[in-house]
Amino acid sequence: MTPEKPFGLIVEDDPDLSNIFSEAVHAAGFETEFVLNGRVALERLHTVTPHLVILDLHLPEVSGKDILAYIRSEPRLKKTMVVIATADAIMGESLRDEADFVLIKPITFAQLRDMSARLKPAM
């Protein structure tokens, strides 16, 4: 699968926020998809290779921290950029070295859109 646009995966358990986040990433020129569950996200990552993952930390079943660890351990996902989007500032800060960026909620539409635009790879 070689999409024309770069692919962004939004992992966020709140449906409204995942909607806003995917709109923002989409507005930055990404093809987007969102998942609301940690386990589903992990399964999805076994088959897709996103350019960008917007990752919440507190997720049902599998935590964002574990998902991040999987991405970092999988050679196929070496180029995947991870932006943590969490309300848990302490945990977010602790993962600053492993993630590419850490955003602490509240995150505005414009903020995420502009950041995604900057992270967009040249196709």
Added chain:
Amino acid sequence: MRVNVQKLVSSLIDVSATDPDDKRRRKLLSILLLGIAASTFLMLLVLVVLVLAGNNLEIDGAVWIGATALLFGCSAFYWSNRNPAIPGWVTSGVFLLFLMVLFMFGDTPEQLAGGRSLFVFTIPIIMASILLFPAASFIFAGFSAFEIWYLAVQAGTLYNTFAAIGFFLVGLASWLSARNMEQALREVRTINKELDQRVADRTRELSEALTRESEQASQRQAILQGIADGVMVMDTRGMVILTNPALIRLLELPLDKILNKNLAEVVRSPKVEPEDQEMILRSVGYNQATLAPIRVKWGVRTLSVISAPVRDQKGRAIGNVAVMRDFTREAEVEQMKNAFVAMVSHELRTPLNAILGYSEMLRDGFYGAVNEKQANAAERILNNSSRLLNIVSDLLDQARIEAGKLKFDYKPFHVSDLTDNLHSVMDKIARDKGLELTSRIDANMPGQLVGDTHRLQQVLVNLVNNAVKFTDKGSVDVYIYKVNEQHWGFDVTDTGQGIALDDQKHIFDPFRQLEGTVTRSHGGIGLGLAIVKRLVELMGGQIFLKSIVGQGSTFTIILPFELPRKEEKEGEK
């Protein structure tokens, strides 16, 4: 045996009289009478022995009669002298007159009036000054002069004028010495009386002080036994020298594991984490008062411990007293409250973020064109949810600070970034109120410092935000400067309404704003300054407020930051 003789003699010469002079004179007379009686008795005894031994003494019968009469006379005077009903001077006077009469028969009139026995008349003169009163010597000098005149007439000899003058001179000498003696005695008596009074006073004071002391001691003991807080007093070596039942109960240790043990031994218990042991030893085993109570876990309990030095009257530290309070329940409640606030505010953020996102997308026409009114409404939703978010953030911070969960991240930062960021966050807000926000970094500031820039930003934004909130016209000025090599000053000055002196005390209390009306018009829940203060304190700094009502306020923060080491310096941007 000797004691008995002494007692006997004392009881013989003792008289019952209240006036000390009278008593002294009567005693003296008693001694005289006893002396005369004893010698007369001895003389009679010797004579009787000699006669019985067969010596043919040619003794006049008058000697026997006289001696016996003298014995009886002495007894009579002695009795009269001891009788308090008869004035002392009467007995003494009659005794002296009796002596004078007796002397007339002691020798021939010639010898008495001008010869070898003339001296006997000085005896009553001297005795009178002592037994009666000092000036009585002159009276008896007169009697003696009269007596030798009478004897001279009887003997048909010339009157011895020189002897009469001599009597008066003896009288004068006796009067002077007796008077001096009496004066000295009086002085001694006065001194004694004063001394007695003083001793009595001291004794009374001492006994009162002792009573008071023991009352206080028992009061203190009762307090110590009765209070619910655990108390222990340590000497300068850290040895526990006093404790109370509450402490034994709180620490769950037997008395002999506390009393006369070193504090380090007392806290070295498996019930106490090593960190907490250290904390107790650091704050209690130190000769200065703990500024704020420390909290330690002791077994199942949480204890709040405060200590202060015990000083003597000269202010020297002679030990420490530590008071431990059972804080278990409060700690649990506090823990629950903080966890609750953290959870709630965390959970509030997600839906608020959604409101924020949707209103922003609406306003920016993401879902299609909106007219001005609609964009305005979306903007209002955005602003209000932002405010709500800030409140939630404040609550979360406060809860974290109270739970001690706030962590600081010390890294080198550019001082100019502080003001840049401040302007980017606050310029619009200030401008919207028609205020000017200015900032100035003093020339003596270094380019970089090491600190938690995020928390410092938060402090400055909070202070500027607060200043803007309470200022209606004029400006808000930020000034950053060097205090000394380790301390840096941050002034936030506004031209607002100012804060009354009474209110300045409470300005840093959580959940407090000044007067209801102000609270209404300025929004927020009054956590901003409390958080600022706690953050500043946690970073090891202090905050001061200077304010004049109607002129404005200046909040000054002094913070310790280190200069970055060379290899630590962040690359130039």
